[in-house]
Amino acid sequence: MNNATDTVEKLSIPGPTGRRVLGNLFDFSSDPLTFLTHAAREHGDVVAIGSHNVLLTHPRDIENMLVDREGRFSKARVPGSSEGRRGQGFPHAMMNSDGDDWRTKRDRLQPSFSRHMTTTAAEVVRVEAERTLNGWALGSVQDLQEHVARLTLRVVTRLLFGESFSSSDVEIVAKLVAAVMDLATTPIILPEWVPTPKVVRIRRSLRQLDEVLARVATSPLARDRERAPVLHALMSATPKLSSAELRDEFATLVMAGYETTNDAVVWASYLLAQHPNAAQRVAEEADAATQKKAPSVERMESLRYTHAVLKEAMRLYSPVWITSRDCLCDVEYAGHRIPRGTTVTVSQWVTHRDPRFFSDAHRFVPERWLDSSNPPIRGSYFPFGLGPRACIGAAVATTEAVILLAEINRRFRLELVDPSAVRPRPVIALQPVGVRVRVRRRETIPAPSQPA
Ligand code: HEM
Structure with a gap:
């Protein structure tokens, strides 16, 4: 305040x-x-x-x-x-700027968030979902937040920077995001120069991120508009971006795009776990779409009910x-x-x-x-804001979340281990806490009860 x-x-x-x-x-x-x-x-x-x-x-x-x-x-x-x-x-980022400065930065990034990126998102998320969901044994208990977070982080770094990010680079980003979120929950605000453990953690993560970005910036991908459109847009800017500008833009894009999408998927899964009728309908729609369409953005467009589930989840639990x-x-x-x-x-x-x-x-x-x-x-x-400052990644996030929900529900039925443990934690985003689920086979669903 x-x-x-x-x-x-x-x-x-x-x-x-x-x-x-x-x-x-x-x-x-x-x-x-x-x-x-x-x-x-x-x-x-x-x-x-x-x-x-x-x-x-x-x-x-x-x-x-x-x-x-x-x-x-x-x-x-x-x-x-x-x-x-x-x-x-991250004061140099487009997200935190205003006026002409903001316009220049938005114009620089906007073309990268094209239909091509949405198509790539559809493909990448399906591959990542398969990798994650193949590891879920029937009957096992999973912390949904943790799994979906890793998955959405891998997807967003891949979308923004192509394949230039290794798993250890993704770990560095994950640590930075966690440290920033952690700071956001600190009730007492000290000046930035006070080296509290939280501030020290952020500084360390930022240094590591600078090293990763310095390497990425000189990789051949930085010149590849097709495979790494955002990286390309940032690296070909005139005048050339300073390392602080590159880092601020990158960090805010990852944070804006990863935690929010993750929260949207976890909240939607929580609601589906409580409404088996709706979960069943999502599963059937995913079956039908898989038979008809190759995994693509067109498949996503045929998932109308799943999209409605996402919209309703973002109405009740808007990540922002x-x-x-x-x-x-x-x-x-x-x-x-x-x-x-x-x-x-x-x-x-x-x-x-x-x-x-x-x-x-x-x-x-x-x-x-x-x-x-x-x-x-x-x-x-x-949920994505309104007007000129509305979310630049709305289409990408929607595609990502809808496909992920379809892939989860096509394979499994998720049962909440303890519904009373779930609560919203309003930090920078509205994080779901306590969403642990038991992984069930789809066929073993008990007769659906009426939603409360
Ligand atoms: C479900 C997922 C997402 C939600 C709910 C969401 C929500 C929002 C909202 C509400 C705003 C406007 C904030 C304001 O008016 O002050 C916004 C802006 C923004 N979002 Fe998202 N977002 C999501 C995903 C993404 C993704 C995937 C990216 C990029 C990879 C992204 C990047 C941004 C950026 C850069 C802005 C700032 C735009 C500007 O200032 O011009 N977001 N987002």
């Missing part, structure tokens, strides 16, 4: 008052999902959640803020972060659960003036579960996405 500064005018907008000294900081830090939900339900569509933080919950306002074409908002800090973490937020911007000028929402310098936040978790915009808002109903005559209200569903 923005703990800011005397230059920002105090808000005169209703909201929870919180505790005497800490305000809402304690409630937000200890359980942000409940805090934001209550704040929205009790105080309306525009809520002051801190002295310089406002939550917008109405789709009309969310769309207006995210589809910001007038440059009224800045994104150049990591959402949910504060001054102290800005430096660790909060998105923030800083106001560069005064803005107004629902008659409330929000002064320049305020942090404005929207939350997928809150709005995706708002019964005003979704019927049966807390139930898992994939079918709602099959009726194209009844789309959600604009601005009410935004």
